[in-house]
Amino acid sequence: MGIAPVPGRTPPVATPPGTGPGRAPELLVLGCSVTGAAAAVAQPFVLGRTLDLLLGGHDAGPWLAASVALLVGEILLDGLTAFLTGRCTADWTAAIRSRALRGLLHAVPDTARAHSPGDVATRLTLNASDAGAAPTARAALTASLVTPAGALIALAVVDVWVAACVLVGLPALAWVLRTFARDTGTSVGAYQRVQSDIASRLLEAVEGAETVAAAGTAARERERVLRPLPELGTLGERMWRLHGRALATGGVLVPLLTVAATAVGGLRLGAGALTAGELLAVIRYAQLAAGIGGAATLVGAVARGRSARERTRGLEGLPALSYGPRTLAPGGPGTLELRGVRVSRDGTEVLRADLLTVPGGRTAAVVGRSGSGKSVLAAVAGRLLDPDRGQVLLDGTPLPSLTRTCLRAEVGFAFARPELGERTVAEAVAAGPRAVSPHQVRSAVRLAGADAFVHRLPRGYDTPLADAPLSGGEYQRLGLARAFAHTGRLLVMDDATSSLDTATEHAVERAQRRSPSVVTRLVVTHRPSVAARADLVVWLEDGRVRAVGPHRLLWREAAYRAVFGAREEGAEAPSRDRDGETATGPADTLQKQARP
Numbered sequence: 001m002g003i004a005p006v007p008g009r010t011p012p013v014a015t016p017p018g019t020g021p022g023r024a025p026e027l028l029v030l031g032c033s034v035t036g037a038a039a040a041v042a043q044p045f046v047l048g049r050t051l052d053l054l055l056g057g058h059d060a061g062p063w064l065a066a067s068v069a070l071l072v073g074e075i076l077l078d079g080l081t082a083f084l085t086g087r088c089t090a091d092w093t094a095a096i097r098s099r100a101l102r103g104l105l106h107a108v109p110d111t112a113r114a115h116s117p118g119d120v121a122t123r124l125t126l127n128a129s130d131a132g133a134a135p136t137a138r139a140a141l142t143a144s145l146v147t148p149a150g151a152l153i154a155l156a157v158v159d160v161w162v163a164a165c166v167l168v169g170l171p172a173l174a175w176v177l178r179t180f181a182r183d184t185g186t187s188v189g190a191y192q193r194v195q196s197d198i199a200s201r202l203l204e205a206v207e208g209a210e211t212v213a214a215a216g217t218a219a220r221e222r223e224r225v226l227r228p229l230p231e232l233g234t235l236g237e238r239m240w241r242l243h244g245r246a247l248a249t250g251g252v253l254v255p256l257l258t259v260a261a262t263a264v265g266g267l268r269l270g271a272g273a274l275t276a277g278e279l280l281a282v283i284r285y286a287q288l289a290a291g292i293g294g295a296a297t298l299v300g301a302v303a304r305g306r307s308a309r310e311r312t313r314g315l316e317g318l319p320a321l322s323y324g325p326r327t328l329a330p331g332g333p334g335t336l337e338l339r340g341v342r343v344s345r346d347g348t349e350v351l352r353a354d355l356l357t358v359p360g361g362r363t364a365a366v367v368g369r370s371g372s373g374k375s376v377l378a379a380v381a382g383r384l385l386d387p388d389r390g391q392v393l394l395d396g397t398p399l400p401s402l403t404r405t406c407l408r409a410e411v412g413f414a415f416a417r418p419e420l421g422e423r424t425v426a427e428a429v430a431a432g433p434r435a436v437s438p439h440q441v442r443s444a445v446r447l448a449g450a451d452a453f454v455h456r457l458p459r460g461y462d463t464p465l466a467d468a469p470l471s472g473g474e475y476q477r478l479g480l481a482r483a484f485a486h487t488g489r490l491l492v493m494d495d496a497t498s499s500l501d502t503a504t505e506h507a508v509e510r511a512q513r514r515s516p517s518v519v520t521r522l523v524v525t526h527r528p529s530v531a532a533r534a535d536l537v538v539w540l541e542d543g544r545v546r547a548v549g550p551h552r553l554l555w556r557e558a559a560y561r562a563v564f565g566a567r568e569e570g571a572e573a574p575s576r577d578r579d580g581e582t583a584t585g586p587a588d589t590l591q592k593q594a595r596p
């Protein structure tokens with residue numbers, strides 16, 4: 001099966017985050033809404049005048065035409081507002097979502113992990129669309145205030161007494177709205193937080209479905225996922241109650257105001273101060289002025305949008321790594337140095353490496369018990385995270401001074417659980433910091449020992465990963481192939497062969513050694529055989545480098561053997577087995593690190 005040429009992924013560029021559609025669509029929505037409101041305010045006056053002319057037997061033609069024009073205009077403006085609102089909301093939602101996603105993808109992985117997948121999913125979906133709807137909700141809210149204000153002014157022009165009657169009732173409606181806006185704001189934030197908590201629990205349950213099935217703990221898991229539901233219910237009920245109270249109070253106040261205005265208008269008609277048409281107009285104006293109560297829904301949408309925006313900003317504002325202007329001189333050996341490195345998390349030091357050197361072209365195994373800091377060391381060595389103190393240098397250059405492109409091209413990573421996307425096998429392997437030819441893809445796949453099973457896939461290299469029935473070890477080997485295809489001068493492998501059987505793992509290592517490219521390797525491993533074949537071993541204990549040296553010397557220590565579960569005194573070190581090579585080199589002595 002042939003491999004289609006695959007362009008390598010362009011290295012990520014520092015483009016400014018999506019700015020969204022800007023203020024223009026929002027202002028257009030505002031313009032349309034306000035014009036619609038103006039048409040609604042003009043209508044009662046024009047209709048009243050038309051009625052008076054018709055009742056008086058006068059020519060009402062132009063006024064009738066104006067009435068029809070206002071009616072049609074209002075309908076058209078409503079349609080245009082709905083269209084622009086949809087468009088503006090969609091554009092803002094997309095922009096907010098891409099900003100948040102960009103923040104997440106550019107964040108230091110260690111800090112991004114503080115957000116669970118469920119939390120991220122909620123922020124990028126529900127919260128992003130609520131936040132995207134806020135600009136148009138704000139515009140609609142502004143316009144919804146124009147109608148009552150305009151109606152009140154028109155009312156004052158037609159009859160000042162009816163206007164005064166409505167004005168007396170308006171503060172009560174404004175108070176209802178203000179209380180609703182204040183109370184709903186706090187409830188919405190809490191509601192969104194609990195929503196995201198449930199989503200996180202649900203995703204965890206889906207991810208661990210096999211464990212749940214095997215342990216028969218489905219009922220307990222269901223209870224765990226739904227535990228925050230009562231709180232969500234309480235908060236939801238509270239929001240509905242607030243909304244209901246605002247609408248009910250408004251629902252009582254609005255008819256009361258209208259009835260009062262009608263009564264005053266009736267009295268003024270009786271006194272001959274108003275015509276029948278003017279009475280029709282003032283009743284309508286009273287209704288429009290009291291329509292301020294209907295703004296409760298928009299106030300709710302604005303409050304929800306504001307709180308949701310805070311949540312999407314949480315992803316946008318994640319700390320990102322900054323990069324320098326330097327590049328590495330070509331042909332360097334890939335010497336890695338850690339000097340005075342300290343990493344702390346939650347007040348605990350999780351990594352301390354005073355002086356650690358991996359000579360260029362050598363393989364260093366990083367071993368230690370679970371939680372001893374191996375992955376933190378791997379992340380610091382390849383600058384997935386910066387140490388709190390100290391320096392990491394590659395060929396004498398501090399990693400933070402390198403450009404992003406140079407760093408990612410020179411330092412490759414392979415992980416225990418790679419993320420390869422849904423593209424084809426060939427595309428997944430080719431994706432990376434540099435352009436990779438089909439030939440290089442094949443070589444990398446062969447080097448990772450993946451060639452045989454890739455050929456067995458329905459469409460070989462062109463099989464989409466989503467359709468490729470791969471085992472954990474096979475998937476891991478594709479992750480290795482991607483790392484090999486883009487290898488620079490340093491390759492960091494964090495437990496990247498853990499799902500491979502030892503024979504395959506050994507074969508992959510042998511193939512790597514035979515490869516002509518000189519690469520420095522930092523290999524996190526739990527297997528003594530991998531440590532035995534490495535040029536040197538970095539032994540971590542409780543976040544500190546306990547010793548650095550060749551495996552066969554370290555093996556003499558019972559505590560070192562205990563890391564691999566081998567406790568017997570003087571147990572024989574596993575053979576170094578380097579295809580006939582003898583163990584020589586700078587690491588052939590044991591450097592014990594001072595214990596604090």
Ligand SMILES: Nc1ncnc2c1ncn2[C@@H]1O[C@H](COP(=O)(O)OP(=O)(O)OP(=O)(O)O)[C@@H](O)[C@H]1O
Nearest residue numbers: 110345346350368369370371372373374375376377
């Ligand atoms: N972002 C973080 N926040 C808090 N603690 C962290 C964070 N990252 C790592 N740690 C802690 O640092 C310690 C070392 O973690 P690390 O993942 O490096 O261990 P490890 O040796 O790779 O373990 P394993 O062999 O189980 O993968 C652990 O106690 C871990 O809980």
